[in-house]
Every structure is written in C-alpha cells, then in structure tokens.
Amino acid sequence: MTSDDILEKLDEALSGYQEDLDRTRRELSEVETLVRQSNSEVEKLTQRELTVSNRVRDLEVNIERYSKDEIKNFYTTAQEVQMRLQIMRGQLDQVQMRRDVLRNRQGQLAQLVGLLGDLADLLRNAGKPEANAGSEMDTETMVANIIQSQESERLRISLQMHDGPAQSMSNLVLRAEICQRLVDHDIDQARAELNSLKTAINATLQDTRKFIFDLRPMTLDDLGLVPTLRRYANQFNEKGAVEINLMIQNLEQRLPGHYEVTIFRFIQEALNNVVKHSGANQARVMLDVSGNTLQILVEDDGSGFHVSDTLENASARRNMGIASMRQQIEVLLRGEFGIESAIGRGTRVAATIPLP
Template sequence: MSGEELQQRITNAIQAYRDEIDRTRREINEVESLLRQNMAEVDRLAMRETSIANRVRDLDVNLDRYEKTDIKTFFSTLIEVQMRLQTMRAQVDQLQARREALRNRQSLLSDVVELLEQAASELARSAKVADLPFDPQTMIANIIQSQESERLRISLQMHDGPAQAMSNLVLRAEICQRLLDRDLDQARAELVALKTAVNNTLQETRKFIFDLRPMTLDDLGLVPTLRRYVAQVAEKHKIDINLMVQNLDQRLPGHYEVTIFRFIQEAINNVVRHSGATQARVMLENSDNVLQILIEDNGNGFAVKEAIASAGTRKNMGLANMRQQIEVLLQGEFGIESSIGRGTRVAATVPLP
C-alpha cells in the first residue's frame, strides 16, 4: 500500500469516527434530557408517596373516622405510587448506566481520532520532509513520544495548580478542626477564609479544564471560545489583548476549530511567557474561503533563525507544533516575523473546506 493510499484510508477513518462521535454526543444529550425528566418525576412521586404515607399513618391511628372506601382508596393509591416510583427509579438507574457507557464510548472514540490524526500528521510530515519509505514503527514511536510529552505537561500543571491548591485546603481544614475546641470565633473566621479558598480553587480548576479542552468549543464554536479565552488571559496576566474577527459567522468542521484554537492558544501562551509584552492583537479574517490568522505583540522579540533552527528541541517545541498544526493538519501556510526589541508577528493562512 502506498503512502497516499494509507493517508486516504486514515482520513476516511477519521471522518467516520468523527461522525460516530457526533452521533454519540447527540445520544448523550437525549439520554441526559430523559434523565432530567425521570429524576424530576422520581422527586414528584417521592413527595407524593410521603404525603400518602402520612395519611395512611393518620388513618391507622384514627381508623374510626374513615369510610371503608376511603381506606381502600388510600392503600391502593399508596401501592400504585410506590410501584410507579420503583419503576421510575429503575429507569433512572438504566439511563445513568447508559449515559456512562456512552461517555466512555465517546472518550474512546476521541482517543482513536486523536491517534489517527497524529498518525496522519506524522505521515504527511514525513512525505513533506523527505521522500522516504513510510516507517510505521517510527511513526508509532513519535506518536507515543508526543502523547507522553503532553501527559508530562498536564501532570506538571496539575501538580503546580489544582494539586497544590488542594493540599493547602487540607491544611486549612485541619487548622479549623483544631480551633473548634479552643476558639470558636477564630474557627468561624478560618471557615470563612476556607470557603473563599475553596471557591478560588474551584475557579482555577475550571480554568485548568478549559485550557485542556474547552467545552464551549463543541457547544458554541471557535469564536465564542476564543473571546472567553482571550478575556481570561488578559485579566489574569494584565495584558491588553484585542481580538478582531471578520466574516467568520459560520461554524467550521470540528478538527479545524480545535486545531485553530490550539494554534492561537500556543501563540498567546508564548506572548505571556516569553515576550514581556503589554499589548497584543489577534485577528481572524475569512476572505474568499481562506482564513487569515494574525497574532502580534509589542514585546521583546527574538532571533527567528535561531528559534527555527532549534524548533525540534524541548525549549522551542511550541514553535514546531504551531508549524505542524497549520502546514500539516490544515494544509495551510505558516510564517513568523520578529527581531530583538521589536515584537513578534505570527501569521497563518488556512484554506477552509
């Protein structure tokens, strides 16, 4: 099998799995809707059961006050409600199990798509870099290395972020526990502070989850997700970031939106971490079905040639990833301009489907 034939088969498989992920997502939404309805019905029936049970207990105490037909009605209604409640609870359990199975399937399919995309990326990059025979072992090794690098990055972020914050919360909770037996007023003050710390940790964890995989990307699309992300970065790092979007009202295919978001995210991360900039501009413009992307800042700048020459090293892996995202995954063009003391300009051109 030739490299082109293999590339086409991988592309077809990716699309098929994406379609299956979409179907699974729709089914999850339907199951969750049914689950909400059934849980509301369970709550209603439980309240009704409690009410009828109270009437039955009153009947048992004051039996002489009720007619025989009323007694029969109470007991038959109670049995009917209990049977209905039992049935609805069983349906809730089934729906929850179904939802969990669908979520596991969606996660598995997403992992398969990610693996296939990495395989296609490696195959395409190999074809562009050199006219060499396709080496599956090398491709798999590169995929595994890429996955491990990403897992290392996530584990470090977890250690420095949520895990550290959780450790601090445990210590503060222990302080509150000790104070309860000695100084209630101080304990109350510590509990208020602990509540604030928990809320801050929750917000930071949500931001961490958003950085890993923003749910709004699936629900609302690229532009709303970018607006939220840019606003968060600007507020957190005190950088004036201006986002401009023109002629991009329609949704793009899922893999386009994910790849473009990751590209811009990496560029903004570079601005925050390395540039020392106080201002940045992000622009997306759709012109004749070609998306122009521009990220520029007023930061320190850097020597482009040296950075490109070391793009494969750990220090400049982000630059290599950005080039791969645009040129390999989206078949576009990538460019970067910078010089010491004059800021940086990252540009990309992506043909839209």
Template sequence: MGEGRAKNLDINVLDKIVKHTIGVVEKSKSQIFDIYEAARGEMENVKRDVERIKKETTDIISRVDALGKRERRSRLRLMEVSRNFHEYNEVDIKAAYEDTSNVQLELAMAKLQEQTLRHQRDDLEIRLKVLKQTVEKAENLVSQVGAVLGYLGNQMGSVVTEIESLKASQIFGANIIRAQEEERRRVAREIHDGPAQAMANIVFRAEVCEKLIDADIARAKDELKDLRGQVRIALQETRKIIFDLRPMTLDDLGLIPTIRKVLDMIKERSGIFPELIVMGEDKRLDSHIEIGLFRIIQEALHNVEKHSKAGTVRVRIEFVRSNVIAIVEDDGQGFDNSENIGGESFGLMGMRERINLLQGEISIQSKNGSGTKITVNVPI
C-alpha cells in the same frame, strides 16, 4: 488465494506485534509515572519534615545555650556556698547542690535531644537529595518513553503502510503521538501543581479547623474563611484546565467566540489589553480545522502572556473564499528569531507541527524590543 491469505495473516501478525510493543511501552510509561508521582509526594513530605526538624533544632540549640549559662551560674553559686559554709546553713548548701544537679541533668538531656535532632536532620536531608534525584530521573524517563512511543508508532506505522496501502491512515496517527504525549504530560503537571496542590493544602487546613473548633472558635472561623478562598481558587484552576483541554464553546459556538473568551481571560489574568478583529464572513469550519487553528492561536497567546511582557495583543482573523488567515501580534519585548532557528521551544514546534497537519503555512516575525507577529494561513 493461498498467497492472499498468507499476506493477510502476516499483516495481522505484524499488527499484533506492533500493538503489543506499544502496549508494553505504554504500560512502562504508566508505571514510571506512578513511581514519579509517589517519589514526588514523598519528597514533599520529607521537605516538610526537614523544615520542621530544622526549626526544632534551632529551638533546642537556643535552649542548650540558655541552660549552659544557667548551669555555669549554678556552679558558681555552689562554689561560693561551699567556700563560705560558715556563712550559709545546711539548707542553703543543700538547695544550691540540688539546683546545680537539676540544671546539669536538664542540660544533659537537652544536649542529647540536640544531638538526636541533628542526626535526624542530616538523615532527612540525605533522603531528600536522593528523592530529588529519583524524581528528576523518573520525569526524564517519562519524557523519553513518550518520545519512544512516538518513534515506534511512526516507524511501525510506516512499515505496515509499505506492506498494505489500505492502512495509510496509521501515518497520520503516528505523526501526532509525540504531541499527544507532551500534551498529556503538560496537563498532568498543571493538575499536579494547581488543583492537586491546592486540594492537599485544603485537606491540611481542614485538619487545622477540626483541631481549632473546640479550642478557639474565632480562629477556626478565620481558617474556614481562608479555606473557602482556597477551594474557590482550586475550582478556578480546574475550570481553566478543562477549558484548555477542550473548550465547550468551540463545539457549540465556533472559533471566534472561543478566541474572544480566551482574550477576556488573558485580560483578567494579566492585564494585557486584547483586541479581536474579524474580517470576511464568520463561518463554521470543519471540526479539525477549528480545533487546529484554535490550538495554534491559543499557543501564540500563551507565549504572549508568559514571555512577551506586552501591553497589548491583537488577533486578526480573515475569512476568504478558500483560506482563513489568522494573525497574532503583540507589542512586547520580542526575541531574536535568527538565533532561535534550530532551538525553538516545544510551543513553537507544536504550532509548526499542527500547521503541517492542516497543510497550511506559518510565519513568525520578531526582533528584540519590537514585539512578535505570527501569521497563519490555512486552506479550508
């Protein structure tokens, strides 16, 4: 009895250590991501400032050139009046002198402004370069920490499993941590580059409209019309991200209606002609099988849309007694599958990882110029 309590105590302590370690790494990852977001936002602000300063510098250089020419003409005029003072009266001489003095003063101020702007531009460009390096380092750190989390989860889970067989489920969770972290990063990037950027632009356009309301109502109306379009685009992007995260139709209607909707979206976005063929009895599958199959087919279709330059894509799903077979085939440019072994994209690796979790099989056939065919066989 005493040995049993000691064993349980050791397991509990180990669990606590594992959770604390992963929690610390998670917190560090969150802090690094906050730094990344702050640096990226500051980088965008500095980039806009650099463009503004460059324009102002170009304008002041043109003004300095114009004032230089005007100053030379003014000095020549003053020299002419001074040499021929008997032909000009005192008023003419005074006017020529004052004009030269004014132009020289204006030129000196313009040159000073040009020098100031050049310094500001150089300082901002240096700052922008440093911020870019910070953003790149933070982005790499986020990815590396995510991989560390996956490694820690996998290794610690294995240790606990060896100590106590009742905790074997930890192995499954540890195997998918890396995929979860990469998915979170992808979603964060999509939100940042899509709706977040669009909303930032909406805020800027709204500020422009506020300034134009009293000054130019017609232009304000045009800006508001454009603003409405920006809001509509942001809404579409947000709905797309929500659909990619978890399509409601998958829970409500099942795999086939959800795939059909994805194909309709691809046709609308890219013009690729889709075809869906269903063989056998369309039936609801276990939730984890439906979501796993959907993610594999979704990733395959994403690759077709993004990389294949295809004109058509065919999805065939066959339900048999103990298996479901899914085939995604396109007529695009394909790729040399033999050269891709060992250097697969994360998308292909993610598909293989998901099929392993479903205890199924996947086959990828492709050649340069001959399209791609992906076959998935999952036991149900």
C-alpha cells in the same frame, strides 16, 4: 516499515481509542444522569430550606406562642436542612466538574478517532507500496508527528495541573488539618479558619473550571470557534496583563470540529507564549478568510527573541510551544506556519490554512 505495517498499527490504535471513546460516552451518560438527580435534590432542599426559614422567622416574631421543645426542634430542623443542602451543593459541584472533564475527553477522543480513521482510509487508497514509496514515508512521518504532538500536549497539561489545581488542592488539605486541630482548642478561631477555607475552596473551584475551559471549552462544541475566541480574549482583557485585540473577518460559517479545535489550540498557545515570554502590553489576533483559505496572525509589542537560537534549544519551553504550533498547522491542517521576531521588535506568528 511497509504501508501494511503502518495500516495495521493504525487499525490497532483506532480500535483502542474507539473502545476508550465508547467507555467515556457510557460514563458520561451515567454522570449526566447523576447531575440531573443531584440538581433535583438540590432544588427540593432549597425549597425545603425556604419553608423552614419562613417558619423560623415566624417563630422569632411570635416566640411566645411556642414551647421550648418546639423552638429547639425548629432550629435543629433548620440546621439539618442547611447542612444537607450544603453537602448536596458540594456533591453537585463535584459531579458537574466530572461531567465537564468527561465531555472534554470525549471531544478529544472523537477528534483523534476521526483523524486516525482518515489516515487509515488515506493509506488504504494509496495503492501498492512499491508505487508509492514517497507517500508511504510521508504517512509514516505524519503518524509520528501526530504522536509527538499528543505527547507535547500531555506534557503541557501535566505541567499546568502541577502548577495550578494540584498545588491549590495540597494547600487546601493543609488548611483543613489546621481547622481540625483548632476545633478542640479554639472554636471561634476554627470557625474563622473554616470561613477562610470555604473562600479558598471556591477560588480553587473557579480556577479548576477555568482550567477545564482552557483544556477544551464547551462553547467550541455548542457555539463554535468565533464565540469561543471572543470569550477567551475577554478573559485575557479582564486579567489586565496583556490587552488582546481580536479581529475576525469573513468567518461566519462553522468549520469542521477538528479544524475549530486545532485553530483554537494554535491561538491559545500563541497567546500563552505572549503572556509567559514576551513582556508585551498588547497583542493582536486576526483571522481572515479569503476564498478557500484562512489566514491567522498573532503579533505582539513585546521584547522579541532570536528565533534561530530558540529553535536550536530543544529543551526550551518556548521551543516546545513553537513546535506544537507548527505541528498543529502543518501536520493536522496541512497548512503553512511561520514566525518572525527580533530583539526589541516583538513577535509575529502567522498561519495559512486551506479550508475544506
């Protein structure tokens, strides 16, 4: 395959992703308008509920002043307002989740469009194919590695969706069917089951929001890498499974967007491996900028493993994680990646990244 063929494929991919990015931006704009409208409606209903509640309290204190019809109308109105408010709050939660998903996708597409554009420019400036055979091969390999990295990330997300939100949603559907059957036979039991279902829905909503944060934290765009890592480490420490000690030195400035996303993904994958495979009690994450180089270190006190045996097993999930981390550092950021481990001596993952 010649450099012209590679460039043509890059341009086709870039055009397709740019169209997808434009569509996502338009849809995000529409959803954000819907969020604002829903927020406004919820605020109006909340104010109306407060007014109606005050009238109901006055009725209860001075019930002798009101006729039966007035009492009935007050309670009917209060129930209708409360029901409408609950429905609108549920709709608001849904559109907010949709907005967060679209924001994540927009960020990912923007990163991919930028990366493909840089690769296309690099290839255009590389000169004649005959004089740059080695460069041509390097570019082709880079494109293949980027595509493989994308597919690995999609596989990781699909597994997480299957094991997390999809399972929870399936359970919620079954419980809703139970509530539906109980309504005709035991209304008190149906109410109790509905309260339990509401609690389960709230828990699933929180898990889904956490999944969205793991997919692409909004704080990455708003505040940057360092605050996002601190929040991520705090989440680990709140769970109590593994204690994370985060140390960041000489990294006061913001980095380009694709650097911050890739570095966060790298540390996220490393910590996920610690939790899933190491059996560690503690892990240390260190970032240190020296000159124009960022050093990253993630080490744990877990059980360790044979690195060579794991890398030879191409289907192992841990191997997939290591391959993803290597591609993130070596392919996307042009850095160096290394991993050391031994049985009973924990694991040490290191990366050296040249900063722009």
